[in-house]
Amino acid sequence: MGKGTLLYAQSGGVTAVINATASAVIQAARAKKVKVLAARNGILGALREDLVDTSKETAAAIRALAHTPGGAFGSCRYKLKSPEQDAAKYRRLLEVLKAHDVRWFLYNGGNDSADTSLKLSRMAAESGYDLTCIGVPKTVDNDLVVTDTCPGFGSAAKYTAVSVAEAALDVAAMADTSTKVFVYEVMGRHAGWLAAAAGLAGQGRDEAPQVILFPEVAYDEAKFLARVAEVVKRVGWCVVVVSEGLRHADGRFVADAGGGTDAFGHSQLGGVGPAIAATVKDRLGLKVHWTVPDYLQRSARHLASKTDLAQAQAVGAKAVEYALKGMNGVMPVIVRTSDSPYRWKIEPAPLEKIANAEKKMPKSFIDRSGYGITGACRRYLQPLVRGEAPPPFRPDGLPAYVRLRLVPVARKLAPFG
Amino acid sequence: MGKGTLLYAQSGGVTAVINATASAVIQAARAKKVKVLAARNGILGALREDLVDTSKETAAAIRALAHTPGGAFGSCRYKLKSPEQDAAKYRRLLEVLKAHDVRWFLYNGGNDSADTSLKLSRMAAESGYDLTCIGVPKTVDNDLVVTDTCPGFGSAAKYTAVSVAEAALDVAAMADTSTKVFVYEVMGRHAGWLAAAAGLAGQGRDEAPQVILFPEVAYDEAKFLARVAEVVKRVGWCVVVVSEGLRHADGRFVADAGGGTDAFGHSQLGGVGPAIAATVKDRLGLKVHWTVPDYLQRSARHLASKTDLAQAQAVGAKAVEYALKGMNGVMPVIVRTSDSPYRWKIEPAPLEKIANAEKKMPKSFIDRSGYGITGACRRYLQPLVRGEAPPPFRPDGLPAYVRLRLVPVARKLAPFG
Numbered sequence: 001m002g003k004g005t006l007l008y009a010q011s012g013g014v015t016a017v018i019n020a021t022a023s024a025v026i027q028a029a030r031a032k033k034v035k036v037l038a039a040r041n042g043i044l045g046a047l048r049e050d051l052v053d054t055s056k057e058t059a060a061a062i063r064a065l066a067h068t069p070g071g072a073f074g075s076c077r078y079k080l081k082s083p084e085q086d087a088a089k090y091r092r093l094l095e096v097l098k099a100h101d102v103r104w105f106l107y108n109g110g111n112d113s114a115d116t117s118l119k120l121s122r123m124a125a126e127s128g129y130d131l132t133c134i135g136v137p138k139t140v141d142n143d144l145v146v147t148d149t150c151p152g153f154g155s156a157a158k159y160t161a162v163s164v165a166e167a168a169l170d171v172a173a174m175a176d177t178s179t180k181v182f183v184y185e186v187m188g189r190h191a192g193w194l195a196a197a198a199g200l201a202g203q204g205r206d207e208a209p210q211v212i213l214f215p216e217v218a219y220d221e222a223k224f225l226a227r228v229a230e231v232v233k234r235v236g237w238c239v240v241v242v243s244e245g246l247r248h249a250d251g252r253f254v255a256d257a258g259g260g261t262d263a264f265g266h267s268q269l270g271g272v273g274p275a276i277a278a279t280v281k282d283r284l285g286l287k288v289h290w291t292v293p294d295y296l297q298r299s300a301r302h303l304a305s306k307t308d309l310a311q312a313q314a315v316g317a318k319a320v321e322y323a324l325k326g327m328n329g330v331m332p333v334i335v336r337t338s339d340s341p342y343r344w345k346i347e348p349a350p351l352e353k354i355a356n357a358e359k360k361m362p363k364s365f366i367d368r369s370g371y372g373i374t375g376a377c378r379r380y381l382q383p384l385v386r387g388e389a390p391p392p393f394r395p396d397g398l399p400a401y402v403r404l405r406l407v408p409v410a411r412k413l414a415p416f417g
Numbered sequence: 418m419g420k421g422t423l424l425y426a427q428s429g430g431v432t433a434v435i436n437a438t439a440s441a442v443i444q445a446a447r448a449k450k451v452k453v454l455a456a457r458n459g460i461l462g463a464l465r466e467d468l469v470d471t472s473k474e475t476a477a478a479i480r481a482l483a484h485t486p487g488g489a490f491g492s493c494r495y496k497l498k499s500p501e502q503d504a505a506k507y508r509r510l511l512e513v514l515k516a517h518d519v520r521w522f523l524y525n526g527g528n529d530s531a532d533t534s535l536k537l538s539r540m541a542a543e544s545g546y547d548l549t550c551i552g553v554p555k556t557v558d559n560d561l562v563v564t565d566t567c568p569g570f571g572s573a574a575k576y577t578a579v580s581v582a583e584a585a586l587d588v589a590a591m592a593d594t595s596t597k598v599f600v601y602e603v604m605g606r607h608a609g610w611l612a613a614a615a616g617l618a619g620q621g622r623d624e625a626p627q628v629i630l631f632p633e634v635a636y637d638e639a640k641f642l643a644r645v646a647e648v649v650k651r652v653g654w655c656v657v658v659v660s661e662g663l664r665h666a667d668g669r670f671v672a673d674a675g676g677g678t679d680a681f682g683h684s685q686l687g688g689v690g691p692a693i694a695a696t697v698k699d700r701l702g703l704k705v706h707w708t709v710p711d712y713l714q715r716s717a718r719h720l721a722s723k724t725d726l727a728q729a730q731a732v733g734a735k736a737v738e739y740a741l742k743g744m745n746g747v748m749p750v751i752v753r754t755s756d757s758p759y760r761w762k763i764e765p766a767p768l769e770k771i772a773n774a775e776k777k778m779p780k781s782f783i784d785r786s787g788y789g790i791t792g793a794c795r796r797y798l799q800p801l802v803r804g805e806a807p808p809p810f811r812p813d814g815l816p817a818y819v820r821l822r823l824v825p826v827a828r829k830l831a832p833f834g
Contacts, residue, residue, distance in 0.1 A: 010590070013591070014586075014587055014590045014591065016583075040593075041593040041594065044593065044594065068586070069583050069586050069587065070583075070585075070586025070587050070589060070590045071586075071587075071590030071591075072590075074589075074590050074592075074593055075590045075591055075593075076593055076594045076595075077591070077594045077595045078594050158814055161814070161815060162719055162815060162816060163713050163717070165815060165816070165818065166433075166486050166487075166713065166716040166717055166718060166719065166816075166818075167711075167712045167713055167716050168487075169431075169485070169486050169487025169488075169716060169818065170431055170486065170487050170488075170712045170715065170716040171712065172487060172491075173427070173431045173487045173488030173489075173491050173492045174430070174431065174488075174492055174494070175491075176457075176458040176461065176491055176492075176493055177458065177461065177493045177494045177495050178493075178494045179712075182712065200813070200814075200815065201815070271691075274688075274691075289711055289712055290709070290711060291709055291710055291711040291712060291713055292707070292708055292709050293708055293710060293713065294584075294706055294707060294708040295584045295587045295588065295596075295599065295706055295708060296580050296583065296584055296708055296710065296713075298587065299583040299584050299586060299587040300580070300583055301583060302579055302583065302720060303719060303720070305814060307814075382813055382814070385813075385814035385815075386812070386813065386814040387814060388807070388810050388814075390805070390807065393805050395803070396617070396799055396802075396803065397575055397578070397617075397722060397724075397799070397802035397803040397804060397805075398578060398579060398582060398617065398618070398802075399579060399582070399583075401582065401583075401586065
């Protein structure tokens with residue numbers, strides 16, 4: 001066995017700060033003279049033996065990764081099945097790792113990735129190959145269990161709160177003769193974490209957003225419309241935040257952004273935002289505008305949360321520390337030790353506890369009306385959006401985002417599959 | 418006649434920096450010991466005698482206006498007809514102005530507002546009332562003639578270029594297994610200025626946005642789809658920017674965001690962005706995502722252009738200077754004296770030249786493919802997005818936007834209409 005290399009890969013939807021984790025991983029490994037390879041497009045790069053040699057990147061480029069959104073090595077939406085069902089793939093993975101003397105595998109993703117890391121570590125152990133697997137948390141959905149929050153969420157939350165606050169000032173100015181109701185669609189198919197974050201934009205019942213439609217609360221059209229009408233009457237205008245995961249009482253999504261066809265069989269890609277806006281227009285006769293920020297909310301590195309950035313870097317550095325200590329099958333998680341002042345630390349947690357589980361938003365975070373957030377929710381969320389960490393900007397007015405060289409590692413094996 | 422007051426009002430769609438103009442107006446007037454009243458909701462506030470006394474605002478609040486988006490005094494979408502058709506309204510305006518000894522009227526808006534200012538100044542002159550009317554430019558649409566650019570546009574342009582660059586990094590990371598084509602809808606019903614600004618996000622044919630659909634170029638679906646397919650084949654993914662004003666060859670809008678109903682008579686509020694995305698999905702079988710930033714693009718003060726902010730303040734200060742000099746019927750416009758280094762100055766231009774006219778984007782700004790911008794376009798646009806001017810942030814992570822007291826001025830007249 002040689003000195004061993006560390007393999008890093010990114011998985012799932014990328015965030016404004018996943019590259020900050022990558023940056024911290026590479027810097028921490030370099031400090032320990034450990035060579036870091038990165039798999040292109042997550043676990044698929046490992047299967048394909050499509051690896052890049054991060055030692056070919058300059059120190060400045062690796063530093064700049066910390067302020068560059070997206071996923072510099074490519075990510076993937078790809079879940080390995082069980083080692084029984086996907087035996088050939090697991091064998092291939094192990095072959096690739098062995099061929100490149102990979103002794104530490106860091107998979108940066110959500111609960112699927114934690115599951116993949118866990119299965120891989122078990123398989124390596126069974127086959128007698130010395131491999132330490134670490135899951136590194138990341139997701140704007142904030143749905144990993146055990147950890148207090150997930151790197152990426154705080155920045156998306158900040159983007160959402162700021163954008164809602166800004167749009168509300170616009171709507172307030174226009175409401176006399178124009179738009180009365182503004183609908184803002186946020187991500188979060190399974191849980192209302194980002195919808196709740198929008199609540200940080202204002203305080204009290206008259207400040208925007210006056211109505212939040214959570215995936216946790218069944219959509220009641222009549223009640224919703226009554227609420228909007230009441231707010232418009234009192235305030236003059238209303239901002240509605242709606243989660244893409246909003247459902248009817250029977251569990252159906254109110255709008256399926258991915259599907260639906262019109263009478264001619266053409267796809268209809270309207271999300272829940274425009275659907276809710278159309279309902280307000282038709283039923284209340286009010287002028288509406290709507291926005292679907294989509295990827296902007298998870299890639300807006302220019303408006304990242306400083307707290308989130310620090311946590312994204314901390315989990316990266318700790319992941320390397322745990323790996324080199326041989327702490328197999330763990331994830332560095334964020335532990336909150338105090339709300340105010342906000343204090344946190346990183347601790348290892350077993351991947352068994354995290355893989356495939358999903359953290360729901362507590363019922364106590366939604367107020368009794370069902371349309372707002374509680375004080376407990378604010379206390380949880382507020383520290384996560386604190387602080388600014390803007391990227392450097394170029395003289396031409398755009399952020400100085402880095403593009404890596406991505407020098408490929410020479411293949412040692414025959415192509416797979 | 419007393420010393421006289423200055424009346425300021427905001428009109429049309431608000432911007433990230435229209436309040437910076439208001440801030441400069443009030444500061445310049447205060448420096449000259451001139452009292453500033455503001456009409457609520459533009460010219461409607463003047464008709465309704467719904468005025469606020471800006472002298473009740475602190476100096477700190479007026480300074481903070483410069484970093485607060487929206488329209489602090491309320492805006493309106495309301496166009497007065499000719500003095501013949503709307504005679505009663507013009508008479509009422511003059512009564513209100515006289516009642517409050519308004520000797521200077523500054524209307525901050527687009528070409529409709531320039532027209533209103535012009536008509537009002539003529540009517541005052543005819544009736545022997547000493548009134549100086551100034552139009553103050555503002556519009557994210559960048560469609561005022563004479564002026565080099567319009568305050569508000571540069572910040573929306575910067576927001577667009579940065580957001581496209583960020584989303585492109587996301588798409589590039591996901592393309593291997595997920596989204597291949599991302600569609601970004603920009604404002605600009607009549608001209609492609611903001612669509613062109615998206616072009617600043619990248620350079621060369623492989624950087625995003627690889628395809629811009631301008632309102633100036635008739636939509637050719639087959640040609641567009643061939644282009645997207647070619648880009649996806651070469652680059653692996655494609656970012657499409659589409660103007661809300663995109664039209665078919667016969668002049669019809671490709672999607673009417675304001676209208677359309679489904680088979681049940683329910684409103685369909687999908688814009689052109691989701692419509693184009695659906696076409697790509699159906700015809701090319703590629704996974705798509707789309708965004709409609711809507712009001713976010715014109716209210717994102719957190720990402721304002723420093724150049725735009727400086728110009729918004731400069732036109733406000735100059736408007737007061739011109740007003741107090743009695744330069745009736747003019748607008749302070751931005752004159753570009755050099756591209757590189759970018760130099761500009763403010764000069765007065767007659768409102769006759771500006772009212773109701775519309776600046777189109779030059780044909781020379783769109784490249785031969787019809788899907789990109791030219792070097793001439795870059796030279797024009799780039800200085801406008803240069804420099805950052807972020808607002809101060811509060812300890813809770815949100816921008817410290819100000820809310821004015823808006824103390825009403827006692828009414829002196831009977832209600833109108």
